[in-house]
Amino acid sequence: MPQDTKSIVKAIANGEEVGSHIHKALDDVDPILSVENFNLHYGEKQALFNNNMVIPSMQITALIGPSGCGKSTLLRSVNRMNDLIDIVRISGDMKLNGESIYDPNVDVIELRKRMGMVFQKPNPFPMSIFENVVYPLRISGERNKARLEEVCERSLRKAAIWDEVKDRLDENALGMSGGQQQRLCIARAIASDPEVLLMDEPCSALDPIATGKIEELIHELKGSYTVLIVTHNMQQAARASDFTAFMYLGRLIEYGPTSDIFTNPHLHDTGEYVSGRFG
Amino acid sequence: MSDTQSAKKGLGGAALFYYGEPMVWLTGSALVLCVLMILGFLAYILWMGMSTFWPRDLTEYQLKNNAVISGEVHIEESYELPEGAFGNLSTEIQKELQPIITNGNSDRIMVRTCNYDVSGTHFDWIDANLITKQSDPEWLCFMERLSKKPFIGYPQAFVIDGQVSVEGSKETWDALHKVLAEVQSRFKKRRALEKHALGDLRHEETDARMYAIEVMLESGEDSAEHKAALDAYESAKARISKDSQVILGEIDALKLENSKYQIRMQTGDGKTLEIPVAEIVRIYAPNRAGLFSKTGVYLSRWWEFLTDDPRQANSQGGIWPALFGTVVMTLLMTMFVVPFGVIAALYMREYAKKGPLLSTVRIAINNLAGVPSIVFGVFGLGFICYIVGDWVDQTFYPAHVHEALPVFKKGGILWAACTLALLTLPVVIVATEEALSAVPNSMREGSYGCGASKWQTIWRIVLPRSLPGILTGTILAMARGAGEVAPLMLVGAVKMAAELPTDPSASFMHLGFHIYDLSYHSQDSEAAKPMVFTTTLLLIVMVAVLNIIAIRLRNKLNKRFNIQTF
Structure with missing residues (x-):
């Protein structure tokens, strides 16, 4: 397919409406999450413009x-973390397994329990490794020790950190290295068996070796979890993901299978960005 | 290197300022000055406080006018002779001293002579030129007495039942020490009976009477219930008075036994005085005592100071009630102020909407910290004691109101703690707010991301994480509260409390008020001065101990929460 050479960057600068270019491959996926006409304002400033996309299940x-294209904002809108900011207004909706996320009757706390979230900077809680992992269960009132221990071991194994910490589960989590802390945060995010795992640049605060381990881990999670990951790192997106969405100034520009986006993008701007010539 | 030099040259005189060295010296020396002043102050208090109880040597001076003065030397200084100095001495002596009078300058010493009941003075100034002979007599004794000022003199004779039993200093000393311990233990027993046994009976009697009045108020004066209650009261009263008689009998027997022994003391200038042995708290002859027995006296004085009641308008004896009152009041205050302060700060930081209202509240709280403490005292008296206290009395103590005996409608340790809690509230709120805002937002987000509610996040993540900061606020509040005096004068601190404040409505003694009272309200300020220093030292030590405990606790928590992440 020939590349559309018309510059979307220029079109946006000229104030023109631009649509999203969504690949055909996404028409027949099994969606777990869908974004519908989603707009978001920080006070007067609009951060997301009419986003529409579907997130395929188990991919x-x-x-x-x-920077500033709204990818983190979009991610944080999925589990309504933006509710915590007073000045945020939204319109449009998102649907998780067909159920509205932004319906006024939705219990935000129950909604967040259905998703796991991993942040830019590792943010373990000031408590033991064990308590960190079972935190989502604790707040749901789980007291059964055997069940807590079972979930702790399973989550830590899935996060590929069990062998490193199994002998010091009672130690404070803040004593671990940055990479270990981030894997602990992933273990915590998957402890409650979430339907979607949201990752907000999970490697940006880590050294290359720790980054490699996390990427490997993300790869292993494929098939058992739906992962939506924001990343700054093009190689990471190319290596780890099945689908890639390119965003620019709050608009979804191009969305398709990762291999296509990186090797054969339909839009000229996408090609420029993924090859590092702009952005 | 060369760059630096040229820069210096180029800037000329401004170079020094450019590199900031003068500012380093200025700020550094300001800090050193501050530290030196604090250390100097602490060292002075420590030295004066620690040395008070050390037994000083006693010196006897014979003067040109044949007077004899004996006592502890407190001050030696040179002074300018006033007009008409030595005017009360004979003309011969005046003639002899003429060169000094003409010169106009001389030296003098201040001797603590004690013996107020014999001589009418506590202290004497002696001009050094009047002294003909100076000695340290072996048997000159320093005697602390229960109800009177100390006495300095020689033991002369020991008297039993009005009959001289032995004479001579050493013999009297030995005879005295044979009976002193048992006399003192009898006295302690007597005081315990007076204080506790009789006190309990008095309380019992009051309770019974108040119950009868309560029944009367409820069921009417002529009701059967009231009659029954009155009968019960009468019988209780009869039993109590019988019990009191028994105890009073015991006390009289102890008194009688103790009054058998007297010691006859002679002052340096030959006057004699018979002193009941029961009056003696402590007697020692410093000039013949070695280091070991002096240390014994020193420690026993400290022990008495820390564990005993005050004597003689608080200028002698111990400060135990004041120490107890201060600690209990401070702890009560902490129990009130910390939960309230933390809850208020939590609301302001975590729940309240930012806006002009919140800013106003915050400014008001900061202003509250600047309000003079006496204003809190007035508020405590006017609102807490007279309005809240009145309501408590009307509701729970109708009989006491009927008899015009206020229970809570007056100053007391509970109301004092409430007043000080109000006074220290801003400290706790400000410190807690700061600690809450120091909790990284990423931790809050992590918790919300796991599906925690706001309160779960606060309770499980935010509060534990800000505990060290909250403790810092608590330390500051405790230090401030323990040292505060002005408001306490209005809401319950008293010069002398008969009982320890084990009841929330009771008046109490307080170290800070004790210091104030000793400094300004004692008839013999020179004698009270050492006590002021020792009490000040104790107050500082107490605040320091409270702080050290809290700081250690905080460090322990800090270790748990603030491990370096990378």
């Missing part, structure tokens, strides 16, 4: 784009 979807 890894990466959100890429230059």
Whole structure:
């Protein structure tokens, strides 16, 4: 397919409406999450413009784009973390397994329990490794020790950190290295068997070796979890994800299978961005 | 290197300022000055406080006018002779001293002579030129007495039942020490009976009377219930008075036994005085005592100071009630102020909407910290004691109101703690708010991301994480509360409390008020001065101990929460 050479960057600068270019491959996926006409304002400033996309189930979807393009904002809108910011207003909706996320009757706390979230900076809680992992169960009132221990071991194994910490589960989590802390946070995010795992640049605060381990881990999670990951790192998106969405200034520009986006993008701007010539 | 030099040259005189060295010296020396002042102050208090109880040597001076003065030397200084100095001495002596009078300058010493009941003075100034002979007599004794000022003199004779039993200093000393311990233990027993046994009976009597009045108020004066209650009261009263008689009999027997022994003391200038042995708290002859027995006296004085009641308008004896009152009041205050302060700060930081209202509240709280403490005292008296206290009395103590005996409608340790809690509230709120805002937002988000509610996040993540900061606020509040005096004068601190404040409505003694009272309200300020220093030292030590405990606790928590992440 020939590349569309018309510059979307220029079109946006000229104030033109631009649509999203969504690949055909996404028409027949099994969606777990769908974004419908989603707009978001921080006070007066609009951060997301009429986003429409579907996230395929049990696949890894990466959100890429230059700084300030709204990819983190979009991710945080999925589990309504933006509710915590007073000045945020939204319109449009998102649906998780067909159920509305932004319906006024939705219990935000129950909604967040159905998703796991991993943040940019590792943020373990000031408590033992064990308590960190079972935190989502604790807040749901789980007291059965055997069940807690079972979940702890399973989550830590899935997060590929069990062998490193199994002998010091009672130690404070803040004493671990940065990479270990981030894997602990992933273990915590998957402890309650979430339907979607949201990752907000999970490797940006880590050294290359720790980054490699996390990427490997993300790869292993494929098939058991739906992962939506925001990343700054093009190689990471290329290596780890199945689908990639390119965003620019709050608009979804191009969305398709990762291999296509990186080797055969339909839009000229996408090609420029993934090859590092702009952004 | 060369760059630096040229820069210096180029800037000329401004170079020094450019590199900031003068500012380093200025700020550094300001800090050193502050530290030196604090250390100097602490060292002075420590030295004066620690040395008070050390037994000083006693010196006897014979003067040109044949007077004899004996006592502890407190001050030696040179002074300018006033007009008409030595005017009360004979003309011969005046003639002899003429060169000094003409010169106009001389030296003098201040001797603590004690013996107020014999001589009418506590202290004497002696001009050094009047002294003809100076000695340290072996048997000159320092005697601390229960109800009177100390006495300095020689033991002369020991008297039993009005009959001289032995004479001579050493013999009297030995005879005295044979009976002193048992006399003192009898006295302690007597005091315990007076204080506890009689006190309990008094309380019992009051309770019974109040119950009868309560029944009367409820069922009417002529009701059967009231009659029954009155009968019960009468019988209780009869039993109590019988019990009191028994105890009073015991006390009289102890008194009688103790009054058998007297010691006859002679002052340096030959006057004699018979002193009941029961009056003696402590007697020692410093000039013949070695280091070991002096240390014994020193420690026994400290022990008495820390564990005993005050004597003689608080200028002697111990400060145990004040120490107890201060600690209990401070702990009560902490129990009130910390939960309230933390809850208020939590609401302001975690729940309240940011806006002009919140800013106003915050400014108001900060202003509250600047309000003079006496204003809190007035508020405590006017609102807590007279309005809240009145309501408590009307509701729970109708009989006491009927008899015009206020229970809570007056100053007391509970109301004092409430007043000080109000005073220290801003400290706790500000410190807690700061600690809450120091909790990284990423931790809050992590918790919300796991599906925790706001309160779960606060309770499980935010509060534990800000505990060290909250403790810092608590430390500051405790230090402030323990040292505060002005408001306490209005809401319950008293010069002398008969009982320890084990009841929330009771008046109490307080170290800070004790210091104030000793400094300004004692008739013999020189004698009270050492006590002021020792009490000040104790107050500082107490605040320091409270702080050290809290700081250690905080460090322990800090270790748990603030491990370096990378």
